[in-house]
Amino acid sequence: MAKIRPMTFTLTTPLYYVNDRPHIGSVYTTLAVDTLARFKRLRGEKVMFITGCDEHGQKIQRTAELASLEPQQHCDTISDAYAATWAAWGISNDRFIRTTDPRHKLLVAQFFERVQAKGDIVEGRQQGWYCVACEEYKDDAASATAPDCPIHQRPLEWRDELNLFFRLSRYQAEIEALISQADFIRPASRRHEVENFVQGGLKDFSISRINLPWGIPVPGHGEHTFYVWFDALLGYITALLEPDDPADLDVALARGWPAQLHVIGKDILRFHAVYWPAMCMSAGIEPPQAVFGHGFLTREGQKMGKSLGNSLDPMRLLDICGADAVRWYLLRDIQFGDDGDIQQQRLLDLVNNDLANTIGNLLNRTIAMARKWFEGVPNPLQLPDSQHPLALGAAAASAQLDDHYGQLAFQRAAQDVLQLAIAANGYLSERAPWTAIKDPAKQEQVAEDIYAVLETTRLVGVLLAALLPDLSARLLAQLGLPPASDWQGQLHWGQLLPGQPLEEPTPILQRLELEEPL
RNA sequence: GGCUCGGUAGCUCAGCUGGUUAGAGCACGGGAUUCAUAACCCCGGGGUCGGGAGUUCAAGUCUCCCCCGAGCCA
Numbered sequence: 001m002a003k004i005r006p007m008t009f010t011l012t013t014p015l016y017y018v019n020d021r022p023h024i025g026s027v028y029t030t031l032a033v034d035t036l037a038r039f040k041r042l043r044g045e046k047v048m049f050i051t052g053c054d055e056h057g058q059k060i061q062r063t064a065e066l067a068s069l070e071p072q073q074h075c076d077t078i079s080d081a082y083a084a085t086w087a088a089w090g091i092s093n094d095r096f097i098r099t100t101d102p103r104h105k106l107l108v109a110q111f112f113e114r115v116q117a118k119g120d121i122v123e124g125r126q127q128g129w130y131c132v133a134c135e136e137y138k139d140d141a142a143s144a145t146a147p148d149c150p151i152h153q154r155p156l157e158w159r160d161e162l163n164l165f166f167r168l169s170r171y172q173a174e175i176e177a178l179i180s181q182a183d184f185i186r187p188a189s190r191r192h193e194v195e196n197f198v199q200g201g202l203k204d205f206s207i208s209r210i211n212l213p214w215g216i217p218v219p220g221h222g223e224h225t226f227y228v229w230f231d232a233l234l235g236y237i238t239a240l241l242e243p244d245d246p247a248d249l250d251v252a253l254a255r256g257w258p259a260q261l262h263v264i265g266k267d268i269l270r271f272h273a274v275y276w277p278a279m280c281m282s283a284g285i286e287p288p289q290a291v292f293g294h295g296f297l298t299r300e301g302q303k304m305g306k307s308l309g310n311s312l313d314p315m316r317l318l319d320i321c322g323a324d325a326v327r328w329y330l331l332r333d334i335q336f337g338d339d340g341d342i343q344q345q346r347l348l349d350l351v352n353n354d355l356a357n358t359i360g361n362l363l364n365r366t367i368a369m370a371r372k373w374f375e376g377v378p379n380p381l382q383l384p385d386s387q388h389p390l391a392l393g394a395a396a397a398s399a400q401l402d403d404h405y406g407q408l409a410f411q412r413a414a415q416d417v418l419q420l421a422i423a424a425n426g427y428l429s430e431r432a433p434w435t436a437i438k439d440p441a442k443q444e445q446v447a448e449d450i451y452a453v454l455e456t457t458r459l460v461g462v463l464l465a466a467l468l469p470d471l472s473a474r475l476l477a478q479l480g481l482p483p484a485s486d487w488q489g490q491l492h493w494g495q496l497l498p499g500q501p502l503e504e505p506t507p508i509l510q511r512l513e514l515e516e517p518l
Numbered sequence: 519g520g521c522u523c524g525g526u527a528g529c530u531c532a533g534c535u536g537g538u539u540a541g542a543g544c545a546c547g548g549g550a551u552u553c554a555u556a557a558c559c560c561c562g563g564g565g566u567c568g569g570g571a572g573u574u575c576a577a578g579u580c581u582c583c584c585c586c587g588a589g590c591c592a
Contacts, residue, residue: 189522189523189524190589190590192521192522192523192590193521193522193523193589193590193591194590196521196522196590196591197590197591200591200592266589270590333530333531333543333544334530335531338531339588340530341530343529343530345529345544345545346529346530346544349543349544349545350543350544352555353543353544354543356555356557357555357557357558358557358558360554360555360557361554361555361557361558362554362557362558363554364553364554364555364557365553365554365555365557365558366553366554367554368553368554369553369554372553373553415542415543418543422558425557425558425559426558426559426560428553428554428558428559429550429551429558429559429560430559432551432553433553434551434552434553434554435551435552437553450553505554505555506555507555508555509555510555511555511557
């Protein structure tokens with residue numbers, strides 16, 4: 001069955017909770033989504049890449065109080081830190097939405113009205129043990145005396161209040177149907193988890209809190225504010241608004257809903273794959289088309305965290321290693337979806353081997369030969385054509401890359417490009433132009449070989465554009481070319497201009513050498 | 519406690535519906551080479567595929583039990 005392709009490919013990172021400054025996990029998610037967004041753009045699709053911050057809830061209010069700040073001040077600070085982080089890493093997001101945006105509040109109200117009109121809002125009494133850090137009720141028995149949150153190791157708080165409930169239970173069948181679609185929840189391993197949960201029977205969940213000033217007021221329900229999770233995900237829709245658009249739900253939806261893909265950490269899969277689609281259905285809005293829950297990062301085998309003091313500061317990492325190196329390491333070495341372990345030695349090995357030695361040196365050595373023997377791109381009588389082994393290799397790499405990006409298999413996509421560079425290096429040693437050039441009768445052959453390898457290197461640069469935008473641009477610049485912008489045109493074999501002069505090469509990436517731990 | 523997913527070379531992992539001497543990258547050792555960021559290219563060592571039993575002509579690959587780890591739900 002052919003799916004109708006919407007005009008806009010909307011994809012999102014989570015809206016990061018402003019409880020604390022950005023950590024490496026958020027960077028990881030965002031880098032992955034950035035890569036996918038760049039890939040889609042290179043493939044000629046219109047992309048709407050959304051990220052932002054989720055800023056309401058009791059946890060934020062308390063964190064602000066502890067710092068003697070107004071919640072809004074606190075949110076501004078952290079939110080700015082996120083925006084600055086993305087700018088520093090060169091993230092190509094089209095939107096940065098904050099759930100404290102005035103227009104967001106209006107959309108939440110409109111959304112709520114729709115859900116209420118549908119008869120999906122009821123009053124109920126919520127009793128139980130609550131973890132503020134999770135912003136979640138736990139299943140501990142009411143008779144427990146002083147339970148702790150198993151995740152946060154902090155005391156749970158007893159709550160007994162009147163809340164508004166969303167009648168999630170009404171959507172049991174529809175949610176089951178939705179998540180049974182093969183590609184709705186990925187990776188598949190996590191789908192079973194959600195299926196299990198849903199099979200257990202969906203229960204209505206409370207969507208409001210009383211006595212919580214730091215939240216969006218529930219229209220028509222005086223003292224209630226929305227539970228963070230009810231308003232947060234709507235940020236994906238608010239984000240679609242153009243700067244001059246009115247705060248109107250339908251206008252926003254027309255700008256690019258449904259989202260094609262929500263990329264999130266595995267911990268919030270249920271909210272995105274169950275609660276959120278049901279809320280959309282209730283409001284008469286199409287649910288998102290897919291949710292991908294990736295794994296978590298550890299560091300040298302250990303969980304990262306304040307308590308262990310082994311967190312990896314993203315800004316420091318960026319300063320020391322650079323965005324290219326970190327992007328390469330995280331996306332090339334960790335299967336997206338699985339948990340991954342960050343190891344400093346491994347990072348150095350891979351970055352130095354793959355980027356500096358294999359790809360960087362390929363460019364360097366090839367340009368050096370071209371300059372030395374041909375004063376630029378060689379101009380053989382017969383240009384290597386699209387049947388040249390390297391041309392075939394490049395075409396194959398490109399096809400596989402498409403496939404792998406489609407599966408969010410960044411690791412494989414990275415290896416596709418790397419393989420092409422390895423093939424080019426292998427071709428050089430096989431042809432040994434440095435020997436052949438000594439024989440005047442072989443000048444023509446050398447010209448052909450160098451042209452083929454230079455052209456392959458160009459394609460390596462083009463294919464790298466989504467994964468390593470900066471390094472790709474630096475590589476192409478040394479071939480006298482602009483950054484890759486359109487794969488349709490730029491992936492064809494044979495675009496290097498014969499006879500074009502080449503500047504003296506400079507390493508596109510210095511080998512990393514770290515004396516101290518990151 | 520129930521369920522799910524893992525346990526394959528020193529490290530990180532591929533191995534689809536069972537079928538030639540179990541693979542890759544990194545690390546390590548050796549060789550070749552000089553165009554190049556002491557880079558590139560080639561070769562090699564190393565694994566009783568968590569343990570045990572079973573099914574089969576044939577099992578990392580299927581079944582059962584056990585051990586270990588992670589997760590989801592209670």
